[in-house]
Amino acid sequence: DAKTTQPPSMDCAEGRAANLPCNHSTISGNEYVYWYRQIHSQGPQYIIHGLKNNETNEMASLIITEDRKSSTLILPHATLRDTAVYYCIVRGLHGSSNTGKLIFGQGTTLQVKP
């Protein structure tokens, strides 16, 4: 699995955009970039994923650089409920069953402040 590097923690003011960076310089051509978040004492929650193009959904935007070696998750208007650990994960196919496993790194703890 390609590894990811994220800053251990970030702060963001409520109502402002939160931009969470992720480096994945060893990503291969068929590997997707996934973002999950985990609010304290809950299971991880899917946010967004992409392969090459930028993606947007109701939760966030994902910007992937042209060389695919890094990406940025953007929460456009952060709220206090967005305080969580955010995981950037690179995921491809594994094993004979071709199931795509999610291997978590350490993530970024985002603290949204009033």
Next chain:
Amino acid sequence: DAMVIQNPRYQVTQFGKPVTLSCSQTLNHNVMYWYQQKSSQAPKLLFHYYDKDFNNEADTPDNFQSRRPNTSFCFLDIRSPGLGDAAMYLCATSRGPGQGNEKLFFGSGTQLSVL
């Protein structure tokens, strides 16, 4: 409505006493995963099932076993829990077969304490 359900939410067991954690899903997904998450750490994959095909991670201790009697249910058995096995155990599902782009859906987890 919860789609991946883990019971119980909190489980207390004694050192060395076998314990079983359960997971059920209403998504009819082919793949079910078990993760272990210790305090202040990232989730760590233990194993997964693709249908009835069991796939163990290389570093998962033999003390951890799993059963999947049907599509909807999957169990995590810890044969002789040690103090180091106290953790949150997370179950997840995905549709499969994988193209690398399908989402995983997680349950809320079972917090296991070992006394």
